Amino acid sequence: MSGDPEAAILGLLAELPAGKSISPEEAARALDPEGWRRQLGRVRAAAVGLARQGKLVITRHGKPADPDSFKGVYRLKLPEG
DSSP, X not given: OOOOHHHHHHHHXXXXXXXXXXXXXXXXXXXXXXXXXXXXXHHHHHHHHHHHTTSOEEXXXXXXXXXXXXXXXXXXXXXXX
């Protein structure tokens, strides 16, 4: 499947209560349940783009991370306010 990773991320986040987050794996599975691992790079790139636009917050250890320099395990949530 070649869905839109931005739409998948924002769609999943829209279904959650305010302040809750998703993992990149959840977005990748929404794009391709069988081959989700191949989608992780696209999800990360889309998340970075959305974070730069202010439409998304990338978090590490529950705190906002710089979209241009974060590494490791991360989560995605909508900006508060």
